Amino acid sequence: MASRTASTTTGAPAPRPDPGSTPGSPRTIDRRAQRRRGWRRNRGxxxxxxxxxSPNLLIIATFEYWPVIYNAYLSMTRWNMLSGVPQWVGLDNYHTLLNSETFHQVMRNTLAFTGTVVIGSVVLGLALAVLFNQRLHGRGLVRTVAFAPHIVSGAAVATLWLFIFDPNYGLSRVVLNQFGFGSPRWVTDSDWALASLIIVYLWKGVGFVAIVYLAGLQSLPEELYEAAKIDGAGAWTTFRRITLPLLSPVTFFVMVITIIGTFQAYDMIAVLTGGGPGNATTTLSWYIYEQGFQAFDAGRAAASAMILFIILLIVTGLQTKFVQRRVHYQ
Incomplete structure (x- = not known):
C-alpha cells in the first residue's frame, strides 16, 4: 500500500530493495571475501x-608522553630526592599548593609577567615592523640590530642588563639623571624587580616579533591598499580595517609562542633576580625549579609542573577556540 502511494505521488515506481545487499546474501559474502583478500595482499x-x-612512536612515547605520565604520578607522592622513596599522598600536594599564599603570589607574578610581555611584544613588535617597512636608508642595519638580542643567550642578556640596571654606575642611572630622576634599585627592590625582568624580556624578544610582523606586512597584497587610497581611506582607517585583519595569523602565532615562552622563562630570572627579592619575581617555572632542586621536594615540584601543564593546555585550547575564529588566512 505504501509503495503504491509513493509511486502515485511521485509518478515513478518506488525503489525496491536490492536482494544482493541483504545480510547473508551472496553479494555481501563476496564483498567480505574481497576485503579479506585485499587485507592479505596489503599485509606486507x-x-x-x-x-x-615504530621508531618515531617509541621516541615520542619515551621522551614526550612517559615523562608527563610519570610526573603526574610523582605529583601525588611525597619524596625528598636526597633520601627515601616516594610515598603516596594522593592530592595532598595540590591541596597544599592551592591553599598556600606563597603559591598565590607566584601565580600573580606569572600572570602579570606573561600578560605584560605578551601585550608589549605584540604592540611594540608591530610598531617596529611598521617602521622597518618604511623606505629609509640603513633599514637593513637597523633590522639586524633589532633582531640581534634574540639570538644571544638569555644569561648573557641578563648579565648585560645587570650592569645597565646598577644604581651606582649603570647606564640607567646616567639616562635618568638627565631628567632629574635617581635610579631605582632595579633588581634588589621588590617594587621594581618584576618591572626590570619584563623590560629585559621585552628587549630580548621584541626584535624577533618585529621581524615576523615585517614578513607579514611585506606579503600583504598592494591592490587592497591602492583600492583604499582610491576610496579616500586615511592611514589609520587603512591600518585598522586592512592591515590588522590581514595580520591576524601573524598575531595568533606571536601570541602562542610568547605565552609559552614566558610561562617557561628561567635563564634570565636565574641571572637577574634569582626569584627575589623575597618572591617578587618568582614565576611558576622558577618555583618548580626551587621546589625540585633547592628544596628537593619532588612531589610539590611535580604538582606545580602539572598545574603549569594544565594552564598551558587550557590557554592553547582557548586560543584555538576563540582567538582563531578571528584569524583570516585569505
Whole structure:
C-alpha cells in the first residue's frame, strides 16, 4: 500500500530493495571475501609501514608522553630526592599548593609577567615592523640590530642588563639623571624587580616579533591598499580595517609562542633576580625549579609542573577556540 502511494505521488515506481545487499546474501559474502583478500595482499605494506613508524612512536612515547605520565604520578607522592622513596599522598600536594599564599603570589607574578610581555611584544613588535617597512636608508642595519638580542643567550642578556640596571654606575642611572630622576634599585627592590625582568624580556624578544610582523606586512597584497587610497581611506582607517585583519595569523602565532615562552622563562630570572627579592619575581617555572632542586621536594615540584601543564593546555585550547575564529588566512 505504501509503495503504491509513493509511486502515485511521485509518478515513478518506488525503489525496491536490492536482494544482493541483504545480510547473508551472496553479494555481501563476496564483498567480505574481497576485503579479506585485499587485507592479505596489503599485509606486507602495512607491516612495513608500522616498522618504519615504530621508531618515531617509541621516541615520542619515551621522551614526550612517559615523562608527563610519570610526573603526574610523582605529583601525588611525597619524596625528598636526597633520601627515601616516594610515598603516596594522593592530592595532598595540590591541596597544599592551592591553599598556600606563597603559591598565590607566584601565580600573580606569572600572570602579570606573561600578560605584560605578551601585550608589549605584540604592540611594540608591530610598531617596529611598521617602521622597518618604511623606505629609509640603513633599514637593513637597523633590522639586524633589532633582531640581534634574540639570538644571544638569555644569561648573557641578563648579565648585560645587570650592569645597565646598577644604581651606582649603570647606564640607567646616567639616562635618568638627565631628567632629574635617581635610579631605582632595579633588581634588589621588590617594587621594581618584576618591572626590570619584563623590560629585559621585552628587549630580548621584541626584535624577533618585529621581524615576523615585517614578513607579514611585506606579503600583504598592494591592490587592497591602492583600492583604499582610491576610496579616500586615511592611514589609520587603512591600518585598522586592512592591515590588522590581514595580520591576524601573524598575531595568533606571536601570541602562542610568547605565552609559552614566558610561562617557561628561567635563564634570565636565574641571572637577574634569582626569584627575589623575597618572591617578587618568582614565576611558576622558577618555583618548580626551587621546589625540585633547592628544596628537593619532588612531589610539590611535580604538582606545580602539572598545574603549569594544565594552564598551558587550557590557554592553547582557548586560543584555538576563540582567538582563531578571528584569524583570516585569505
Amino acid at each position: 605494506e602495512y607491516a612495513l609501514f608500522l616498522l618504519l613508524l
